[in-house]
Amino acid sequence: MKKVTINGLIAGLLFLVCPSFSSAATVLTVTGVVVVPKVYDGNTTATLDFSSASLAGDTSVDCPAATLNYGSYSAAFNTQTAGTGRTVTVSGLTLNNSGACSLTQPTLNDGIINQKPASVVAAGVNKVYNANTAATV
DSSP states (O other): OOOOOOOSGGGGGOOOOOOOOOOSOEEEEEESOEEOOEEOOSSOBOOEEOTTOEEESOOTTTOTTOEEEOTTOEEEESOSSOEEEEEEEEEOOEEESOTTEEEOOOEEEEEEEEOOOOOOOOOOOOOOOOSSOOOOO
């Protein structure tokens, strides 16, 4: 810090102008997260693929070293029924080295629950030849 002394008439007219600043944290969002399609299993649990995930937002000042931590995430479909375009809510994502940044939990709208294939198990009953085609199952 440098000390400046001003003498004379102009000293009474001196104003200090400081740049404005905001104390609000920079809010980051997660992009590139993909909902892994699943086969109907009666529950709403969703699995996500983070291989192309990245943070969106200006990290250069408030959190230049921020990285996404998805080790404790959970995700859920909004319904357990089969279909496409299912909404998936995500929670538990955090930031490593967050600095003054915060993270918005994503909501994804491209979830897919595929129909479970039907399976039929049948056992035939042996029969003695009687010249007709009727059979008991």
